Amino acid sequence: MVSLKDISAVCGVSVATVSKALNGHKDIGESTKRHIKQVAEEMGYLPNSAAKALKTNRSYNIGVLFADEAHNGLKHDYFASVLDSLKKTVEAHGYDMTFINCSNERPNRTSYLNHVRYRGFDGVVIACVDFYDDEVAELINSDIPVVTIDHLFDNRIAVISDNVQGMKDLLTYIYEMGHRKVAYICGNDTSVTRNRLTSFYRTAEELHMEVPDSYVVHGSYRDIDKAEEATEQLLGLDDPPTCIIYPDDFSCFGGLNVIKKLGLKVPDDISIAGYDGIMIGSYIEPQLTTLKQNTDSIGSQAGEKIISLIEKPRTTVIEPVIISGEVCNGETVGKAVR
Amino acid sequence: MVSLKDISAVCGVSVATVSKALNGHKDIGESTKRHIKQVAEEMGYLPNSAAKALKTNRSYNIGVLFADEAHNGLKHDYFASVLDSLKKTVEAHGYDMTFINCSNERPNRTSYLNHVRYRGFDGVVIACVDFYDDEVAELINSDIPVVTIDHLFDNRIAVISDNVQGMKDLLTYIYEMGHRKVAYICGNDTSVTRNRLTSFYRTAEELHMEVPDSYVVHGSYRDIDKAEEATEQLLGLDDPPTCIIYPDDFSCFGGLNVIKKLGLKVPDDISIAGYDGIMIGSYIEPQLTTLKQNTDSIGSQAGEKIISLIEKPRTTVIEPVIISGEVCNGETVGKAVR
DNA sequence: TAAAACTACGAAAACGATTAAGTAAGCATT
DNA sequence: AATGCTTACTTAATCGTTTTCGTAGTTTTA
Numbered sequence: 001m002v003s004l005k006d007i008s009a010v011c012g013v014s015v016a017t018v019s020k021a022l023n024g025h026k027d028i029g030e031s032t033k034r035h036i037k038q039v040a041e042e043m044g045y046l047p048n049s050a051a052k053a054l055k056t057n058r059s060y061n062i063g064v065l066f067a068d069e070a071h072n073g074l075k076h077d078y079f080a081s082v083l084d085s086l087k088k089t090v091e092a093h094g095y096d097m098t099f100i101n102c103s104n105e106r107p108n109r110t111s112y113l114n115h116v117r118y119r120g121f122d123g124v125v126i127a128c129v130d131f132y133d134d135e136v137a138e139l140i141n142s143d144i145p146v147v148t149i150d151h152l153f154d155n156r157i158a159v160i161s162d163n164v165q166g167m168k169d170l171l172t173y174i175y176e177m178g179h180r181k182v183a184y185i186c187g188n189d190t191s192v193t194r195n196r197l198t199s200f201y202r203t204a205e206e207l208h209m210e211v212p213d214s215y216v217v218h219g220s221y222r223d224i225d226k227a228e229e230a231t232e233q234l235l236g237l238d239d240p241p242t243c244i245i246y247p248d249d250f251s252c253f254g255g256l257n258v259i260k261k262l263g264l265k266v267p268d269d270i271s272i273a274g275y276d277g278i279m280i281g282s283y284i285e286p287q288l289t290t291l292k293q294n295t296d297s298i299g300s301q302a303g304e305k306i307i308s309l310i311e312k313p314r315t316t317v318i319e320p321v322i323i324s325g326e327v328c329n330g331e332t333v334g335k336a337v338r
Numbered sequence: 339m340v341s342l343k344d345i346s347a348v349c350g351v352s353v354a355t356v357s358k359a360l361n362g363h364k365d366i367g368e369s370t371k372r373h374i375k376q377v378a379e380e381m382g383y384l385p386n387s388a389a390k391a392l393k394t395n396r397s398y399n400i401g402v403l404f405a406d407e408a409h410n411g412l413k414h415d416y417f418a419s420v421l422d423s424l425k426k427t428v429e430a431h432g433y434d435m436t437f438i439n440c441s442n443e444r445p446n447r448t449s450y451l452n453h454v455r456y457r458g459f460d461g462v463v464i465a466c467v468d469f470y471d472d473e474v475a476e477l478i479n480s481d482i483p484v485v486t487i488d489h490l491f492d493n494r495i496a497v498i499s500d501n502v503q504g505m506k507d508l509l510t511y512i513y514e515m516g517h518r519k520v521a522y523i524c525g526n527d528t529s530v531t532r533n534r535l536t537s538f539y540r541t542a543e544e545l546h547m548e549v550p551d552s553y554v555v556h557g558s559y560r561d562i563d564k565a566e567e568a569t570e571q572l573l574g575l576d577d578p579p580t581c582i583i584y585p586d587d588f589s590c591f592g593g594l595n596v597i598k599k600l601g602l603k604v605p606d607d608i609s610i611a612g613y614d615g616i617m618i619g620s621y622i623e624p625q626l627t628t629l630k631q632n633t634d635s636i637g638s639q640a641g642e643k644i645i646s647l648i649e650k651p652r653t654t655v656i657e658p659v660i661i662s663g664e665v666c667n668g669e670t671v672g673k674a675v676r
Numbered sequence: 677t678a679a680a681a682c683t684a685c686g687a688a689a690a691c692g693a694t695t696a697a698g699t700a701a702g703c704a705t706t
Numbered sequence: 707a708a709t710g711c712t713t714a715c716t717t718a719a720t721c722g723t724t725t726t727c728g729t730a731g732t733t734t735t736a
Contacts, residue, residue: 051692053388074422084412091441103429389722
């Protein structure tokens, strides 16, 4: 590997000069600068990131924390999309993206924070984890630049899908389709879920829709079995809902199964709506009505924010970024028959 | 950040001694070793990965190349699963995983190989890319330890899903269900596709099934529109097939749409089979018959292999690792009515 | 008892970069 | 002509490790 020293030898100047020339400092003559750059190019010079990081304390590397204890993480469509967009964004800024090791089996396991320090990540993006984990808290409370996704911490930048507005839009759409008896199967208890649920209740109230307790079922995300169970329960009520909102698009498939089994048809007999906007939803028959979260925007905003936090900490405003989604009016919510 | 020097000051020994004690060298007295380790622990010492890498030329970091030009990559279920498993494996061995920057927008764009050298990755895993890309070739032909996924290069370790056996098993299963007229919509031209196609023809021959040219349609992966088109084409034939094999599970959804539109029923009127074994396939109604690729095993094998290549290059045998899949006999392939 | 061998540690160079401080030469200023 | 200011470099320290080569002191061997 050719180093600054090699170049300096060839050019007959000191390493300092080479370094400065390559980094465009102004105290190097134009002609020398050109010559050095040319030689560096010819010799195939590449800076050594380790040396650079050691000296400058900047790694140009962003750590991402994506726990997969629950076998989620990368296999989770929503987060995979967000991650994909995040990756593109930071890469366009010249940063790389490294996963923060969260294996418990690894030798010398250290906390997330310690791992971040060890690797010298310039910043960290956290998503899809248990935000109440002590180690996550430790990371959040450290001096490392952090952006969280879909969870808000005090004094930290968060990029959040607008679940409040999203649920409001979705329920309003359903209302406008004539439904007055809408059930909601919500996901496991997270701030995302709480926001959606609150918004569900508030919107219903605004629309003067009554929501019997039996219409709100506590399920969990991407759990098709549970979705089936909940659907069965809802449709078995004396006064069943005319529309069911699921915690996510996958869960809808569970709903569809039960509905089919009961000999009912979507959307004629019962309407359903999902949440997320996964690709396959718009290709099935009938096309899924759902709230499409803007994963592209969430990922890219998270990327822009973490880089801004790293590069200009003083002028970066610390406030949540809310990304709105969009009702994707497919065919699974039909005109309500009263 | 506390460094070796700080510890050496506290312990009253030299940095060399501290380094050696912490790394378990044998030329340090037992009691000193214990003392140093304890002090290091108390002071919250963390090695500096950059300094370590600079000195040792080992980064304990694995680069992964996952191109997403085609908006695939992380959003691709199959590869996301593989990646997830790869991540777990390398992390358990104490390695981190970093994406190889493939953004064309980034400042000072360099080739993949140069980026790998710059970051000092100990090894690289390549998947889901255009294997005929010059930059990929450059990387493959370098002295960097490389493992490829689902593509075989001379003298390099590849971890490959057994598409030959997979297609054979799938077609044989379909044959055993009584089908004699089986069509195959294949994906775009890659070595994976060619293997499957060859195996399809060969297996058909072995089973004495005739495959008219019109039964083999060249489509592409995860392209639902194309799958719909191809399905329509196949079902419009004078002598239509009784079963259609799709290039992947997603494409099946396209097939299902067309079939439904034509007023046909799966599997009574027409059978279909996918390939991959994505989660949702086993939850839809009727449950998808497909060939489940063993993504866990593919990812973990790739991880084990790259680490073996890094840590014991001499004794690592350079040969492809073939991972077999499994027919997942759902309900979309029924008994053939002749 | 002198030589050889071990044991336990230290000094110093090195990895490849960055950067503050110094310096020599050339030029303008008074 | 002495001074100061630029310009264009160089020197040398430094980041935090690892590792080779010493070197005292102790123990074993002949």
